[in-house]
Amino acid sequence: MTTQKMRSLKKLEIILDGAHLGFATDLIERAGVKGYTILHNLSGKGSTGFHAGQLMFNEDDVLVMVLAAVPEDLVDPLLEGFAAFFAEHSGVVFVSDIQVMRPEKFGR
């Protein structure tokens, strides 16, 4: 991938009850992340396998996924904010590596 300049970022996928969407987007914006994408009307069930014995969602809950690509140094502050929230509410945060296309005309 030499032609296009790519930037290595971390992808956060935050899945939570749609009623709390504003919490997630506020937290992301206050961390200085300039943008995000929202997937609506998801459903889910169970505990994602790591909250043993604790039901996270019912099949009737309407979930959302907030997708944000952030620099690595913002991951920890964001996870701290979400950890406090998910101590009280159901949901999960996935973190993974991505490359994002950054055309030369856009600086930072």
Added chain:
Amino acid sequence: MTTQKMRSLKKLEIILDGAHLGFATDLIERAGVKGYTILHNLSGKGSTGFHAGQLMFNEDDVLVMVLAAVPEDLVDPLLEGFAAFFAEHSGVVFVSDIQVMRPEKFGR
């Protein structure tokens, strides 16, 4: 990422005809995975590039994506189950590496 304890898991993204959603979630639950998320009303076309000459979906099909985060030792049993299914039905399974936030209050 020192503040929050993260757990390395495998993300499975299973895309299949919505009519077969129950097969996918049953298989996941029987493998011992405690939860999953469902994205509804996707569409798709073609063969994802590896089923040469075989059309997987029409543009009119309503697809779903089942998203599950599983420990690595469950990947193989799950793929075996899905391989048998996808030998007869259209769809695809993506596997990728993710980190999942695990607040300290949740053990395993």
Added chain:
Amino acid sequence: MTTQKMRSLKKLEIILDGAHLGFATDLIERAGVKGYTILHNLSGKGSTGFHAGQLMFNEDDVLVMVLAAVPEDLVDPLLEGFAAFFAEHSGVVFVSDIQVMRPEKFGR
């Protein structure tokens, strides 16, 4: 993962205004990619953090995500096509590593 043969591919996640969905799918098909999946009715805001000061989407825009798994040698040609498009339009392309299940009955 020894039982199922897996193939390493690159996952492209292209997020753009739904009005331009046809551009994205045409570009993917012309590159020789045999299939893709479309997630509809997403929303989004801001600049994904790397287009400083440039608003990409309003909250009222209806976005789509086109998801395609492609061989690594197709990533660059595809990104070239998308770079030209995104020089004029809002949106983003994420690239990440995935493994795709390839049942033995399907060759390539």
